[in-house]
Amino acid sequence: MGRRRENKVINAEGRIQFDLLQVLLREYKLRSYTLNAVSFHFLQEQKEDVQHSIITDLQNGSEQTRRRLAVYCLKDAYLPLRLLEKLMCVINYMEMARVTGVPLGYLLSRGQQVKVVSQLLRQAMKQDLVMPVVKSEGGEDYAGATVIEPQKGYYDVPIATLDFSSLYPSIMMAHNLCYTTLLQQGAPERYGLSPEEFIRTPTGDLFVKASVRKGLLPEILESLLAARKRAKAELQRETDPFRRQVLDGRQLALKVSANSVYGFTGAQVGKLPCLEISQSVTGFGRQMIEKTKQLVESKYTLANGYSADAKVVYGDTDSVMCRLGVPSVAEAMRLGREAASWVSGHFPPPIKLEFEKVYFPYLLISKKRYAGLYFSASASAHDKMDCKGIETEVISDLLCNRVDISQLVITKELTRTAHEYAGHQAHVELAER
Incomplete structure (x- = not known):
């Protein structure tokens, strides 16, 4: 040590x-x-x-x-x-070091960007490519994720939640988004590419399809998600509760690494920012959430023989919450799984919409603020009360000393001088005092 x-x-x-x-x-x-x-x-x-x-x-x-x-x-x-x-620290970190190609010590002392750089260099070397050194000085911003306007209120009927699995990584793989596949305007004509050989993203950027050239970033993501799949399979086999918790930490770390590939392309002061990739990813994400809403509300209707007209009451980044008009949690689960499978068929693989849970009842206050009883494993008993962005739910617990003090502790490292931080952050203020 x-x-x-x-x-x-x-x-x-x-x-x-x-x-x-x-x-x-x-x-x-x-x-x-x-x-x-x-x-x-x-x-x-x-x-x-x-x-x-x-x-x-x-x-x-x-x-x-x-x-x-x-x-x-x-x-x-x-x-x-x-x-x-x-x-299982050494085991988990060795797994991450092998997958990302960085020294073990880097996983303790450095952030996510070095992992992506390492994987890019490894993939580039296989194809005899070199990676440029870019002096980043910040750049223009781009539109983020879609939030479907919430239909505020209290719902005493089941609300099914459908989520896109690994949304941003799956978008990058499905559409072959990479530095090595990006086309500048006019390039299709110069290279004699047919319309079937490249795509135009929702933000107007052009990328060649995998049939012409497979990108490095999709290959990196496939490797990370394959490692995560192995970790989740090991998690399913494990019976010891503590080891399950550790293995769950491993698969979550691999998930974070996969999601950070998108963040790497969007970091305007990072090692290799690429606005065309990052804005295309969020552009596809917005398009997919809107299309999911349209598909669900067009299929699950009285006219098509269902018990009610479905309504998407809220959507945020990678998930939609649907009122399917059925009275029971079991029926909402069944229709939710059916809807997720049907909608997935409208998108290119590996994009996949999954049924995750049912809220019943459900209180929707505003964007990112809601609460409900959470059903996922069984329709007969809820897993927990799930609250997002509603502080008042825990104030009484705090005042009655029912909150473990460890949950009130912030552990952060001071990585630069106080005046270099943009806002007033807790650990900076403490260091100053």
Whole structure:
């Protein structure tokens, strides 16, 4: 484990330093990050009770006192190893390092961009391509995701929610969006491309199809999502609750890495921004949400033999919430799955719309603010009460001291000087004080 002193890492040449503290800070919200507290939280074990002030006396004492000191030292070395094993840190990080092609240490010390750069370089090398170094100075903004205007109100009927799986990565794969497939205006005529060999995105940008040249970014995304699929399969086989939690963390980390490929192209002060790709992705996303709304409301109608005219009451980025006009959760689940499968057939693979859950009842207050009983596994019993953006739901718990204090702790690293941050952020204000 690498140890930090005065923000400097002590280097051990020829060794991979794996700082467990950095893993815990990044991935877990705990009350305390001391070895004693972390060991008790995950292992229900604690260090030997030896104060630093008596270490010299123990060493200079008898065989028994030196034995006590030896046990103390051994346990201090043993507990981090037990934690590494229990949390599967090395396994999960090695998986990520293999998939993304970055050194293990980078996963602890750097962000998402270096992973995408590494994968781009690896794929580019296979095709004898070089990657340009771009001096980014910021650029124009572009339109983001669609939010379908919410039909506000209290719904005492089931509301089925349909979600696009890995929306932005699937768009990039389905439409072959990449730096290497982008066509400048007039390029189709120059290269003699037929209309069947390229596409025009909703934002007017041109990309060749995979039949002409497969992009590097779609290949990277396929690799990341294949690794995530393996992790999810392992998760399904696992029966130990804690290991399931760790494996779920692995598949979520791979999901974040896949989603960050889109973010990499849209980061105007990043390593290789490309407005044509990022705006095309969000353009397709907006188009797909609107088309999903139109498809659901045109098929599920009284005229087509269904019990009511369906209505999409809300939609945001990659999901739509549908009132299908059925009285029971079970029927809403059945129709939701049917609708998701039918709508998926209107989009190119690997784009896939999935049924995720039913809310019943459902309170829709405004954009990104709603609550409802959440049904996903069973129609007879709800999983939980799901609240989004509604602070008043937890104020009474907070006042009655029913909220774990660990949920109120913000753990963030100060990466630059205070005046370089755009707004007033909590950790910056604290550092200043």
